[in-house]
Amino acid sequence: MNAFxxxxxxxxxxxxxxxxxxxxxxxxxxxxxxxxLAHVLEPPMPFDGPFPQPIRNLGAPVEKDLDDALAQLKxxxxxxxxxxxxxxxxxxxxxxxxxxxxxxxxxxxxxxxGLVRAVLGSVAEKVVRLSPVPVLTVHAx
Numbered sequence: 609m610n611a612f613x614x615x616x617x618x619x620x621x622x623x624x625x626x627x628x629x630x631x632x633x634x635x636x637x638x639x640x641x642x643x644x645l646a647h648v649l650e651p652p653m654p655f656d657g658p659f660p661q662p663i664r665n666l667g668a669p670v671e672k673d674l675d676d677a678l679a680q681l682k683x684x685x686x687x688x689x690x691x692x693x694x695x696x697x698x699x700x701x702x703x704x705x706x707x708x709x710x711x712x713x714x715x716x717x718x719x720x721x722g723l724v725r726a727v728l729g730s731v732a733e734k735v736v737r738l739s740p741v742p743v744l745t746v747h748a749x
């Protein structure tokens with residue numbers, strides 16, 4: 609297996625994301641990888657251009673949560689940073705992966721089925737189908 613030099617961990621701050629993070633930290637320790645912890649804020653309405661003021665205001669508490677999560681991650685894996693973006697989650701995850709040259713995406717999945725999945729969609733499924741790099745999905749249960 610080739611070494612993973614850069615691992616992206618998209619997080620929604622839930623248990624499945626935490627499970628993916630724990631596994632990614634183990635892999636990063638083995639391969640000496642850099643980790644990027646990322647969160648995507650999906651705006652309540654479509655937007656075009658720079659983040660409008662209401663979106664920036666919504667993002668402030670989320671960025672604080674992301675900073676806190678990064679601080680916790682750095683206690684287990686010092687070679688880590690974070691990325692905060694606004695947009696459609698699966699699109700932004702793939703964009704960050706491409707822009708940062710990641711070798712692996714490790715993400716949680718909620719395991720939704722049936723109508724709930726059809727209505728809400730599956731971020732993990734779209735990332736798995738469209739990612740040019742391997743995607744490791746982890747279910748918390």
